[in-house]
Amino acid sequence: xxxxxxxxMAACLLAASVHxxxxxxxxxxxxxxxxxxxxxxxxxxxxxxxxxxGSVYDxxxxxxxxxxxxxxxxGTVHVRYNGAQAEVYVAGDVAGAVRVQVNGxxxxxxxxxxxxxxxxxxxxxxxxxxxxxxxGDEQAEFVFNGLTLHCxxxxxxxxxxxxxxxxxxxxxxxxxxxxxxxxxxxxxxxxHVVLTGTGCMELQGNARHAYFSxxxxxxxxxxxxxxxxxxxGMHVNQYLHVLRGxxxxxxxxxxxxxxxxxxxxxxxxxxxxxxxxxIRIVSSGQTAKGIKTDGDxxxxxxxxxxxxxxxxxxxxAAADISSAAALKPGGLLSVxxxxxxxxxxxSGGKGVNADGAVTISGGVMQVVTTGSVFVHGTEDAxxxxxxxxxxxxxxxxxxxxxxxxxxxxxxxxxxxxEVNGGKLxxxxxxxxxxxxxxxxxxxxxxxxxxxxxxISYDGVSCTVPAEYNMAxxxxxxxxxxx
Amino acid sequence: MxxxxxxxxxxxxxxxxxxxxxxxxxxxxxxxTDGTQTSFEAAGLTIRVQDGFVVRPATGLPVSYAPSELxxxxxxxxxxxxxxxxxxxxxxxxxxxxxxxxGIYPTIEAAKAALKPGLWFFKxRGVTTKYFLP
Numbered sequence: 001x002x003x004x005x006x007x008x009m010a011a012c013l014l015a016a017s018v019h020x021x022x023x024x025x026x027x028x029x030x031x032x033x034x035x036x037x038x039x040x041x042x043x044x045x046x047x048x049x050x051x052x053x054g055s056v057y058d059x060x061x062x063x064x065x066x067x068x069x070x071x072x073x074x075g076t077v078h079v080r081y082n083g084a085q086a087e088v089y090v091a092g093d094v095a096g097a098v099r100v101q102v103n104g105x106x107x108x109x110x111x112x113x114x115x116x117x118x119x120x121x122x123x124x125x126x127x128x129x130x131x132x133x134x135x136g137d138e139q140a141e142f143v144f145n146g147l148t149l150h151c152x153x154x155x156x157x158x159x160x161x162x163x164x165x166x167x168x169x170x171x172x173x174x175x176x177x178x179x180x181x182x183x184x185x186x187x188x189x190x191x192h193v194v195l196t197g198t199g200c201m202e203l204q205g206n207a208r209h210a211y212f213s214x215x216x217x218x219x220x221x222x223x224x225x226x227x228x229x230x231x232x233g234m235h236v237n238q239y240l241h242v243l244r245g246x247x248x249x250x251x252x253x254x255x256x257x258x259x260x261x262x263x264x265x266x267x268x269x270x271x272x273x274x275x276x277x278x279i280r281i282v283s284s285g286q287t288a289k290g291i292k293t294d295g296d297x298x299x300x301x302x303x304x305x306x307x308x309x310x311x312x313x314x315x316x317a318a319a320d321i322s323s324a325a326a327l328k329p330g331g332l333l334s335v336x337x338x339x340x341x342x343x344x345x346x347s348g349g350k351g352v353n354a355d356g357a358v359t360i361s362g363g364v365m366q367v368v369t370t371g372s373v374f375v376h377g378t379e380d381a382x383x384x385x386x387x388x389x390x391x392x393x394x395x396x397x398x399x400x401x402x403x404x405x406x407x408x409x410x411x412x413x414x415x416x417x418e419v420n421g422g423k424l425x426x427x428x429x430x431x432x433x434x435x436x437x438x439x440x441x442x443x444x445x446x447x448x449x450x451x452x453x454x455i456s457y458d459g460v461s462c463t464v465p466a467e468y469n470m471a472x473x474x475x476x477x478x479x480x481x482x
Numbered sequence: 483m484x485x486x487x488x489x490x491x492x493x494x495x496x497x498x499x500x501x502x503x504x505x506x507x508x509x510x511x512x513x514x515t516d517g518t519q520t521s522f523e524a525a526g527l528t529i530r531v532q533d534g535f536v537v538r539p540a541t542g543l544p545v546s547y548a549p550s551e552l553x554x555x556x557x558x559x560x561x562x563x564x565x566x567x568x569x570x571x572x573x574x575x576x577x578x579x580x581x582x583x584x585g586i587y588p589t590i591e592a593a594k595a596a597l598k599p600g601l602w603f604f605k606x607r608g609v610t611t612k613y614f615l616p
Contacts, residue, residue, distance in 0.1 A: 021507050021524060023557070036507030036524065036557040047550035059549055065529040067510060 020071035022092075025057060026064045029085065029102035033072040034092030055095045075117060079107050079132060081125030081149065094119060098136075105129060106151075111136025111161065123147045135160040144201065146171040155183040162191045162214070169199035169222035176204035185212035185235065192216045192238065195224065195245070205229040210251070213237065215261065216268070219277060221245045232257040233281070239268040239295070242302060246278040253288055255281030255306065260294035260330075270295025270330060274338060278303040281326075286310040289328040290342070296331035296356065299363065304340045312348030312374035312381045321374060323348035323381040326367070332356035332390070335397065340365040345467065348374035348381030351401065357390040358413075360397050360422065367410075368402040368465040384412040385428060393437075394478075395420040402449070402468045403428035410476065424478040425460045427468075433476055441478035449473055458482055507557035512537070515553045520545070524557060574606040 021036040034052055043051045050057045072078055077098060078089040086105045090098060097115035101108040105127035111119060111134075120141045123132060126148035133155075134140065140161050149156040156175035159165055167189075177186040186205045192215035195201075200223035203210035210229040211217075216238040226233035226249040233249035234240070237259045249255040256279075260270035272293045279302070281290045290306030291297070312323035326342035327333060333354045340363060342351040351367030352358060369383040383404035386392065392413050399422065401410040410426025411417055418437035426432050427449055434441055442458055449455065449470035454463050457477040509521040526540025535547040576584040576593050579601045587593035590604060599615045 021557070023510075039557065041554045041556050043554045044549060044552040050549075059531050059535075062531045064531055067524045067527040069525070 020069070022068045022071045023052070024066040024068050024089070025052065025062055026066060027057075027061050028063065029087050030100045031087065031089045032092055032095040033068065033070075033089050034095075035071055035074075036067070039092065053092050053095065055092075073120070076120045076122060077109055078122045079109075079124070081105055081107075081123070081127040081130050081147070083127060084129070086125075086127065086130060105149075106131045106133075108133040109136075110134075111138060111140075113137065131156055131158065133158045133160070137161070137163070139164045139166075141166045141168070143168045143170060143197075144173040144199070147173045147175070149174075150176045150178075151181070151186075152178040153181045154178070155181070155186060155188045157187045158183070159189045159191070161189075164194070165189055165191045166194045166196060169195065169197040169201050171199045173199060173201040174203075175201065177206050179206040179230075181207045183207055185209035187211045189213040189217075190215075192218075194218045194220060195222050196220050197222045199223070200225060202227055203229075203233075205231065205233070205251075209233070209235045209253075210249075211235065215266075216241065219243060219245045219247065224248070226251055226255075229253055233283075235259065237261050238266050239271040239273060241268075241273040241275070242277045242279060243275050244277050247280070249281045249283070251283055251288075252285035253283065254285075254292050255283045255289070256291045257289070258291075258293040258295070268295070272297045272299075272329075274299045274302045274304060276302045279305070281306045282309075283307070283324075284309045285324075286313055286346075287322040287324050289324065290326040292325075292328040292330070294330040297327060297329040297333045299333075299335045299338050299340060301337045301363075302339075304338060304342075306341070307343040307345070308349055309345045310349065311346040311371070314376040314379075321348065321376055321379055321381040323350060323353070323374060325350040325353035327352045327354070329354045329356060333358045333388075335360045335365055336362040337397075338363045342367045343465070343467070344369045344383065345371055347371045348383055350384045350387050351403075352386040352388070353384075354386075354388045354390070356388070358386060358388045358392045360394045360399055362397040364398045366400045366402075366462070366465070368468050369404045369408055370467055371404055372406040382412070383408045385410040385426065385432075387412040388415070389413070391416040391418070393418045393420065394422050394424050396422040398423040399425070400462045401426045401428070402465055402470075403430075403432070405429050405470050405473065419478045421480060422478075423460050423480075424476070425457060425462060426476040427470060427473050429470070429473055431474055434478070439478050439480065440482045441476055442482065444475040444477075445472075447473045447475045449475075507559065509558050509560065510555060511558055512547065512555045513553045514547075514551050516551075517553075521558070574604050577603040577605065579603070 023034045025032040072091045074093045076091045080087045088100045099110045118139045122143045124145040129152045130149045131151040193213045202225045204227045208231040210226040211234040217236045218241045220243045223246045229251035231253040233251045234256045238261045288310045290308050306326040308324040310324040324346045349371040367385045371383040374381040385401035385403035403410045408428045409430040410428040410432040417435045419434045419439045420437045510524045511521045513519045522539050528538045530536040535549050538544045
């Protein structure tokens with residue numbers, strides 16, 4: 001490309017921008033911005049009012065009218081945070097569709113009932129004590145463009161609009177909230193959220209959750225990082241669907257908690273669906289779960305790395321022991337693709353603790369538990385590798401399970417454990433053998449398993465996890481052609 | 483060849499720009515209730531509203547109005563027909579006796595030098611002057 005060509009193209013684009021003027025009506029921190037080429041007649045009425053488009057301004061409320069070289073796209077609300085202040089620019093075509101309140105760097109935008117269009121919000125800048133609140137009855141699109149907000153006493157971003165919310169993340173965005181607030185999360189959305197873009201968003205949930213959506217969330221591109229969460233890193237109702245992008249969570253509570261909504265017509269209720277992307281979770285809280293769902297977990301592709309370190313404890317109110325688990329599906333666990341690494345190191349901690357069936361038909365899955373048995377009176381919680389309160393079925397993929405030397409079972413169920421295909425290697429202190437299935441298996445006892453070493457049984461080979469040692473264990477192996 | 487393709491793309495981009503965007507809103511015209519109009523260069527213009535209605539062009543002196551004497555305002559790509567151009571201190575408009583705009587000149591002297599002998603109306607900074615050039 002020649003320099004002349006670049007200059008020519010730049011000149012053409014510049015020509016367009018030069019002509020893109022607007023008339024800005026400034027009322028304190030709120031500015032209504034009308035395209036100069038579309039605004040038409042601005043009519044003075046009654047000696048003290050000015051009608052622009054469909055809006056009538058009392059001149060005593062207006063500080064100034066400014067001709068700006070910038071032109072805000074139609075339907076857009078542009079929020080600019082700058083330290084202790086924020087300015088909100090509202091495109092003229094939606095000036096009557098929203099009511100905006102600005103107090104320092106705290107911004108509230110309320111969609112008016114008569115507004116029947118999708119609003120587009122552009123948020124950028126930073127504020128050491130600022131927030132964004134929005135409510136409305138229509139779908140809305142948000143662009144976070146290098147947004148940094150800390151809110152002392154509430155959520156940094158609170159979107160009460162219960163409709164579909166698209167949040168595009170550009171650049172690095174960072175949200176955190178105050179520990180003393182009563183908010184549910186640092187980022188709160190009442191509706192369903194689709195996260196797009198190629199940027200990232202870092203969250204710190206200092207009061208409760210870091211991320212909360214009251215309906216489903218779809219991750220389609222960006223990187224979401226939870227640096228800290230008192231409760232759940234992400235609490236999502238209905239379902240969480242990961243298509244692309246990444247989720248990194250470090251916290252004390254559950255990493256991801258997917259709840260079931262009360263609406264019986266909601267699809268995929270309580271589910272986690274992973275079709276790509278990367279999920280990494282490290283949770284150290286007592287009994288914390290890496291990922292917990294009220295419904296099913298469908299892992300079909302992508303990368304999942306979950307490590308939990310919390311100990312079990314006896315819940316006197318429930319008269320039961322609660323223990324940590326890397327995955328805690330309230331329904332079934334289905335693994336058909338992807339790469340999954342699960343680790344639980346606390347007492348009673350499990351790799352998988354499923355209420356429903358566990359079905360593995362593809363992908364590569366490695367599970368390791370190293371904790372001790374947790375005992376309370378006559379009850380105990382054992383550090384099992386993969387535990388199910390229903391059937392366990394393996395028909396494909398590769399599964400490597402290293403259960404704790406302290407009474408850990410690689411596979412634990414009171415129901416059927418069938419192997420019909422795939423490569424399977426289970427190491428543990430207790431016997432763990434299939435109850436049926438079409439694929440043969442072999443068992444070995446008294447095996448010495450050393451951390452980091454390469455092991456191979458009947459053609460099934462793997463490297464022992466760095467934190468796992470077994471002085472005298474049982475090995476169960478199954479593979480095609482055995 | 484590359485250059486031609488890029489040139490075509492550039493021209494194409496320009497041609498698909500919204501038609502309205504290509505017509506610059508170069509002037510903001512204020513119309514009084516008596517029908518007289520004043521055009522200001524729009525770029526950089528600010529109107530302070532709190533103490534009356536004070537128009538501050540990017541260049542030139544501010545002009546004050548009482549909101550009650552204003553009827554409307556609008557953007558246009560060129561100054562409107564009945565007007566006084568302000569915002570350029572020395573600019574002068576020259577009109578024929580028949581009411582046709584002859585041209586806009588940077589100074590009165592420049593206008594005099596450029597015009598043919600005859601009767602002309604010069605408008606500058608809100609003042610209209612009749613000139614007869616010998």
